Amino acid sequence: MWFAVVAAGPLSVIVVRLVDGLPALLFGLHGGAAADRWDRRRTMIVADLVRGLVLVPVAVVGLIGTVPLWALVVTAFVLTTGASYFTPAFGAFLPSLVGKSHVQRANGLVTAANAGLNVTGWAVAAALLGIVSVGTFFAINAASFFVSAALLIRVTPRPLASRVQVPPRRRLRHGFENLRDRTGLPAAVAMLGAGMTVMTGVWTVGVAELARSTLGHGANGLALVLAATALGTITATSLLSWRPVRRKVFVSCLAWTPALPGYVLLGLADSLPPALVGTYLVGFASAAAFVLVTAATQESLPEERLGSALGVVFLGHAGTKPLGLVAIAPFYAVFDPTVMFIAGGIVVFALALTAAAAVRAASDRADPTLAVA
Numbered sequence: 001m002w003f004a005v006v007a008a009g010p011l012s013v014i015v016v017r018l019v020d021g022l023p024a025l026l027f028g029l030h031g032g033a034a035a036d037r038w039d040r041r042r043t044m045i046v047a048d049l050v051r052g053l054v055l056v057p058v059a060v061v062g063l064i065g066t067v068p069l070w071a072l073v074v075t076a077f078v079l080t081t082g083a084s085y086f087t088p089a090f091g092a093f094l095p096s097l098v099g100k101s102h103v104q105r106a107n108g109l110v111t112a113a114n115a116g117l118n119v120t121g122w123a124v125a126a127a128l129l130g131i132v133s134v135g136t137f138f139a140i141n142a143a144s145f146f147v148s149a150a151l152l153i154r155v156t157p158r159p160l161a162s163r164v165q166v167p168p169r170r171r172l173r174h175g176f177e178n179l180r181d182r183t184g185l186p187a188a189v190a191m192l193g194a195g196m197t198v199m200t201g202v203w204t205v206g207v208a209e210l211a212r213s214t215l216g217h218g219a220n221g222l223a224l225v226l227a228a229t230a231l232g233t234i235t236a237t238s239l240l241s242w243r244p245v246r247r248k249v250f251v252s253c254l255a256w257t258p259a260l261p262g263y264v265l266l267g268l269a270d271s272l273p274p275a276l277v278g279t280y281l282v283g284f285a286s287a288a289a290f291v292l293v294t295a296a297t298q299e300s301l302p303e304e305r306l307g308s309a310l311g312v313v314f315l316g317h318a319g320t321k322p323l324g325l326v327a328i329a330p331f332y333a334v335f336d337p338t339v340m341f342i343a344g345g346i347v348v349f350a351l352a353l354t355a356a357a358a359v360r361a362a363s364d365r366a367d368p369t370l371a372v373a
Helices: 002-008 012-037 040-064 069-093 100-131 134-153 168-181 185-215 218-242 248-254 259-268 272-300 303-319 321-327 329-333 337-365
Strands: none
Touching (some): 012 040, 012 069, 012 303, 012 321, 040 069, 069 272, 069 303, 100 134, 100 218, 100 272, 168 303, 185 259, 185 303, 185 321, 185 329, 185 337, 218 272, 248 272, 248 337, 259 337, 272 303, 303 321, 321 329, 329 337
C-alpha cells in the first residue's frame, strides 16, 4: 500500500487491493459450496499445499534474479484464491472441534490470534527483508504453508453425519437460502458486506494518503495505523472470546456504530494520536461484527449446510472489498480524505441502525420461540 501511494497516488492503491480481493468475489461462494461437498480438512490441506507450491517458483526466481511484478500479481491472485477455499472450510470445520455452544469464543480467539500474528508478521517480514534475499523470503513464506498443512493432518474432528449432496448449480444459491434459518441473519450478513465495502473503499485508500500527506511519519506512520487497526481487532475479539453474546445477529449490526467516531477522528486528524484512536475504533467495529455474524451462522445451521452459508459470509467479509475499491475509492480523485472519512462514517452508522431495526422487526414478526436473533 505504501509503495503504491508513493509511486502513483491514492488511486494506485485500488490496483494493489483489487488483485488481493478479486478472488474472494469470484470464488467465495464456490469455496463455501466446496466446504459442503468435499472433506473439509482435506480442502484446507490442499489449499495450503497449493499456496505453498505457487510460492516455490517465485522463491527460485528471487534467488537467481529479480522477481517481475507480473509474477507477484499472479502469485497474489492464487494465494487469495486458496484462501477463498480455506476460509469457508475452516469456518465449517470449527464447530466439529469445539461444539456449537463454544463457536463464539473459538472465533474470537482465532481472530484475535490472527490479528496479533499479523502485527508480528509485518515486523518479522520487515526484519527478514533486511537480512535475507527476496528469494529466501518467499521460500520461508512457502514453508509456512507446508507447516500449516502438516499440522492440519494431525487434527481429528468428531465423526460427522453423512452430508446431503446437492447439484453444484443449486449449491451456490443455497448459501443465501440457508441464511434464512436464523431470524435476521440475512440483514446482518448484508450489513457486514456494506460495512466492509465502505471500509475498503474509504479506509484502505484514505489511511495510506493520510500517512503520506498529513501525518508526516511516512511508511512508519502507515505501519502504526495498521497496527492500531489490528489492536482494535484484538481487543474486540478477545472480549468476545470470553463474554458470550446472546443476541448475536442484532448486536452484530450495532457493532458497526463505533466506526462513526473512528471515521470522524480519521477525517479530522492532523497528528498521529487521533488517527490511531480512529483506526482502532474502525478495527474494533469490523472485527466484532465479523465474529458475531460467523458465530451466529455456525450456531444456526446443520453441519451439512454450513459451508455454503459461510461462503456467503466470506463473500460479505472479503468478496465485497473489490466492490468498495471500484465504487468508492475513485472519489478520492475529487474529494479530500476528510470528506471521504466523515461521509463513510455517517453511511456506515445509518446502515447499521437500519440493519438493526430490520433484525428487530424480523424478530418481532417471528414466533417468540424462534426469535433468537
